[in-house]
Amino acid sequence: MGHLLDTGEDRILKKAGALHLEPMEVVETYTRSYFEDMDALNVLRPDISPRASGHIPEQIAMTRALIEKGHAYVTEAGDVYFDVTTFPEYGKLSGRRLDELKGEREIIASEKRHPADFALWRHAEPEHLMQWDSPWGKGFPGWHIECSAMSMKYLGETFDIHGGGLENQFPHNECEIAQAEALTGKPFARYWILTGSLTINGEKMSKSLGNFVSVKDALKQYPAGAIRYFILSGHYRSPVDYSDEALEAAQAGWERLMIGYQRVRYEMKSAPESDAGSGFEAVLEEYRQRFREAMDDDFNTPQAIAVLQDMTREVNTLLDQSETVGRPILGAIESLYRELGGQVLGFIPDRLVIRADLEEADPLIELLIKIRAEARKNRDFSLADAIRDALNRVGIVLEDRPDGTTFYRLR
């Protein structure tokens, strides 16, 4: 409702007109596309995804309450503005001060009392796309009120974590705080987790510069797990610069973990039910501890990844030894990978899937490996290499081990 472009046009209305669609069809298309991307990146869906246009009464009620408490005023034109002078803490999140906000930039032709006052309700011109009846005439909600009204409805007057991007800290997050806290007198959110900006090859990603990479584009080029690994390899507050060099490095780092993980799963198939190697459990516990400490330190995911890399080196060393390791300890390693790299960081998939589930494909692959082993024994390396290349083409990588066995994994 009123996502205006620089030209003053309504973004959704413009798109809808160009495509001969209902505005809500446009909204629905982008919403679905967004969820597709998030699903692909293994981002969990929210329990509630409220829409501003579905919460007009709540926003009107909140605006009315702010007027009653003297935090907002109605203008001749039928607009309602929040009076920032009644909330002296305005700017506390981004470190701005009201007296500095007056600045050079004087507001032109406005009924605002203070330049930093912001709209809670706007009157609508007849041609405006979406408008609703209100105590102040036909109009639509201001651009910050929806967040406060909806979060208070579903999460209460105070909630734990407010996400978002650093670029919206001012003015948007400040306005949310002002509206909500002026009304309730309670803290709006306990923690703010705001992410740094995203650039590409060092410059701003924008359609006009033609350097835009969508999530769908990125997924065509890199595995979802590698993209997650890339994002998590920097702290959430730091700026992220997307580049092929960085993505490729991230993919290589991610594959290192994945290869180690798959090797453990592979070994589990033939491991004895013995307690061989059980001393490693204490080592695993250390890594779990170190991982937790990193995550407890303001989600230090780069540090957490470093812990997994360290763990992988030690696991590889363990598996390189000639002594066999019992299935129970391999299982413990595997479940730690799933817990830390899977459940927490989300870049180790639950199931490793080619076309069929890997487990189902087993007998066929095992047979080919057997044939190839026979060929290698007869020094028929052209056949052996042909089998390896063919499997490689369908995503299965064979690696010969020193003891004569062949380990296979998914690429």
Next chain:
RNA sequence: GGCGACGUGGCCGAGUGGCUAGGCAGAGGUCUGCAAAACCUCGUACACCGGUUCAAAUCCGGUCGUCGCCUCCA
């Protein structure tokens, strides 16, 4: 101009007063039919200029640079 984030070895990126971050790339080695994977060894980096301190990437002051915001875009 104001506010904020950031500036670490070839690249990505942790680290907030003394102690090896980690990954990628690169070099050498072990292993190996080849390949792949793995393991071992190798890099004395912290934008710049001053200052504090026995000791600074880490604290203080200043400078420069990058990005974001300062708009009725949420």
